[in-house]
Amino acid sequence: MLEIEALTCIKQDRCLFESLNFSLLSGQIMQIEGPNGAGKTSLLRIIAGFSQPDDGNVLFNMRNIKEDYDGYAQSLLFIGHKTGVNQQLTAYENVTHWLSVHGYTSTESEIYSLLGKLGLVGLEDVPVRTLSAGQQRRVALVRLWLNDAKLWILDEPFTALDKKGVAMLQSRFQQHLDKGGAILLTTHQDLTDTFASLQTLALEYRH
Numbered sequence: 001m002l003e004i005e006a007l008t009c010i011k012q013d014r015c016l017f018e019s020l021n022f023s024l025l026s027g028q029i030m031q032i033e034g035p036n037g038a039g040k041t042s043l044l045r046i047i048a049g050f051s052q053p054d055d056g057n058v059l060f061n062m063r064n065i066k067e068d069y070d071g072y073a074q075s076l077l078f079i080g081h082k083t084g085v086n087q088q089l090t091a092y093e094n095v096t097h098w099l100s101v102h103g104y105t106s107t108e109s110e111i112y113s114l115l116g117k118l119g120l121v122g123l124e125d126v127p128v129r130t131l132s133a134g135q136q137r138r139v140a141l142v143r144l145w146l147n148d149a150k151l152w153i154l155d156e157p158f159t160a161l162d163k164k165g166v167a168m169l170q171s172r173f174q175q176h177l178d179k180g181g182a183i184l185l186t187t188h189q190d191l192t193d194t195f196a197s198l199q200t201l202a203l204e205y206r207h
């Protein structure tokens with residue numbers, strides 16, 4: 001599904017990574033590891049097409065993402081470590097906004113039921129800024145239930161989640177992989193015993 005060819009990224013005269021190659025197949029999950037500042041977020045942003053590498057290419061289904069970025073964007077769900085949630089809106093309003101952006105429809109009761117499943121019962125109609133960090137993360141992650149994108153790119157998705165939240169997210173990941181999706185993520189969580197198809201990529205901090 002995803003092919004990374006000879007990617008190089010230089011920031012502030014520091015080479016974060018050079019000639020990086022890997023591929024991710026349908027049904028696979030890859031965890032990018034490394035110390036703070038190693039370049040994990042920079043790599044995810046390049047793969048999502050939000051920033052350009054200093055060298056190399058990103059291919060999705062054998063095509064360079066630059067050739068048909070709109071098509072690629074439709075197959076991609078990116079959730080960054082800044083959650084991308086509108087803090088002034090409620091959880092319910094955020095969901096209806098995401099649905100309308102993607103051209104999806106859903107009934108009021110389906111949305112309440114989904115928010116309930118994510119542990120947000122009673123919190124659906126208050127501004128997101130008044131929620132705890134973990135509750136805000138749960139609102140951000142609702143998008144994983146609303147979207148049928150094949151490739152998920154997730155920067156620190158487990159941040160601030162409690163044990164139940166982590167388990168719920170891991171089970172959602174497994175459903176996505178079982179349906180032929182792929183996941184690329186950064187996390188400090190140990191996932192080795194959780195996903196049979198896990199691959200890891202370690203980025204060193206280069207001086």
Ligand SMILES: Nc1ncnc2c1ncn2[C@@H]1O[C@H](COP(=O)(O)OP(=O)(O)OP(=O)(O)O)[C@@H](O)[C@H]1O
Pocket residue numbers: 011012016034035036037038039040041042043
């Ligand atoms: N837009 C930018 N302009 C200049 N330097 C940047 C920019 N974005 C990132 N950097 C630098 O690139 C390096 C890697 O940053 P990045 O956010 O990719 O690291 P990371 O591995 O995700 O770190 P963390 O674990 O702390 O989230 C850092 O030294 C950072 O200062």
